[in-house]
Amino acid sequence: MTLDARQVAEAIGPLSHARSMPAGVYTDPAFFAAEREQVLLAGWIFLARDDQLANTGDFRTFETVGGPVALVRGDDGALRAFANFCRHRGSLLLEGSGNCSRIVCPYHAWGYRIDGRLQHAPDMNDAIEFDKADNGLVEVRLETWAGFVFITYNETAVPLIKTLGDLPQRMQSHRLHEMRCTWTITLETHCNWKLILENAMETYHTGVVHRQSVGAQQSRTLPTVGDWHCIQVTSGRSIATLPGTPPPFDPIAGLDADAQQGTYFAVLHPALQFAIAQDCMWWLSVTPIAHDHSMLEIGGCFPADVIAAEGFAANAAPYYERWEVVGREDVGILEKQQRALGSVAYTPGRLSWRDDQVQAVTAWVLERLPEHVRTGQPAG
Ligand code: FES
Numbered sequence: 001m002t003l004d005a006r007q008v009a010e011a012i013g014p015l016s017h018a019r020s021m022p023a024g025v026y027t028d029p030a031f032f033a034a035e036r037e038q039v040l041l042a043g044w045i046f047l048a049r050d051d052q053l054a055n056t057g058d059f060r061t062f063e064t065v066g067g068p069v070a071l072v073r074g075d076d077g078a079l080r081a082f083a084n085f086c087r088h089r090g091s092l093l094l095e096g097s098g099n100c101s102r103i104v105c106p107y108h109a110w111g112y113r114i115d116g117r118l119q120h121a122p123d124m125n126d127a128i129e130f131d132k133a134d135n136g137l138v139e140v141r142l143e144t145w146a147g148f149v150f151i152t153y154n155e156t157a158v159p160l161i162k163t164l165g166d167l168p169q170r171m172q173s174h175r176l177h178e179m180r181c182t183w184t185i186t187l188e189t190h191c192n193w194k195l196i197l198e199n200a201m202e203t204y205h206t207g208v209v210h211r212q213s214v215g216a217q218q219s220r221t222l223p224t225v226g227d228w229h230c231i232q233v234t235s236g237r238s239i240a241t242l243p244g245t246p247p248p249f250d251p252i253a254g255l256d257a258d259a260q261q262g263t264y265f266a267v268l269h270p271a272l273q274f275a276i277a278q279d280c281m282w283w284l285s286v287t288p289i290a291h292d293h294s295m296l297e298i299g300g301c302f303p304a305d306v307i308a309a310e311g312f313a314a315n316a317a318p319y320y321e322r323w324e325v326v327g328r329e330d331v332g333i334l335e336k337q338q339r340a341l342g343s344v345a346y347t348p349g350r351l352s353w354r355d356d357q358v359q360a361v362t363a364w365v366l367e368r369l370p371e372h373v374r375t376g377q378p379a380g
Pocket residue numbers: 086087088089090091105106107108109110
């Protein structure tokens with residue numbers, strides 16, 4: 001795999017001279033393999049909101065860039081993430097979501113407790129030095145912040161809170177920990193994962209791609225500390241409903257002056273987006289599957305007291321409609337972009353000042369790849 005070193009230098013250089021990334025950054029399976037190892041598996045992967053698994057035995061399953069994972073709430077109240085495979089011969093254990101009191105393998109019925117310990121392993125009496133205590137489910141490192149549950153396959157990854165930098169402080173007045181998830185949708189997307197993140201970091205396209213829905217928007221870039229980037233789409237009202245539908249819910253009490261000015265669109269590396277409005281918050285979680293294939297899950301959260309109030313379901317419906325419509329509009333344009341990036345005649349085009357965070361998001365990824373991947377120069 002080779003990227004043109006001059007093209008890479010132009011893509012990460014000063015914005016007034018910069019061009020888009022070389023096409024291989026989005027189209028090359030070998031580049032994707034390097035990203036998977038160096039960036040995606042090395043970082044923190046968002047799975048769910050803590051409140052989506054409220055009760056003992058609640059479970060949800062996920063396809064992650066590191067394979068299938070099950071998130072389970074134990075008898076002790078703790079959430080655990082397990083690699084979702086059986087310790088006998090590796091069958092998938094749990095599927096979908098639900099509640100269970102035990103985890104029984106669908107192949108030969110090994111049974112596990114919901115804390116991962118192996119409880120039953122039939123007909124293993126002849127296996128010398130087979131100890132059930134050594135054959136529990138494989139746990140994956142898990143950390144949470146403000147109700148967001150993340151895992152990492154990297155035992156030496158820095159704590160989640162460190163990667164968040166000043167994000168918690170910036171979003172403090174939204175009291176995200178008091179929010180609950182009320183809706184999710186998953187969109188299959190035939191494009192590279194970074195195109196989805198780049199798209200979230202500019203309002204250059206909104207008046208075109210979303211002319212029938214949210215329409216033209218203006219945004220400003222905010223300085224950040226940590227592994228995140230942020231723009232704020234400026235608007236005195238929440239933009240989490242379409243322009244023709246005034247938001248039914250009041251702004252969150254006590255929002256700071258900055259937060260009152262609009263909606264934060266953030267990318268938390270490697271592959272999570274937040275959209276945090278004056279009255280609610282949304283996550284857009286990208287699961288990269290291949291260089292040209294990703295899954296996008298959109299989840300919506302409102303403050304717990306808003307959800308508890310009468311009429312919530314009817315009032316929330318226009319929000320769900322807005323995020324689905326806009327999400328599908330974005331997926332449509334990104335699939336067109338991915339197809340065209342495959343042209344052998346493609347050359348990177350110039351960037352606008354409105355593309356500053358498009359550039360920043362993918363430059364962050366490139367910086368974390370070994371030099372020979374970035375530049376096509378031999379390793380060493
Ligand atoms: S693979 Fe699970 S019991 Fe055999």
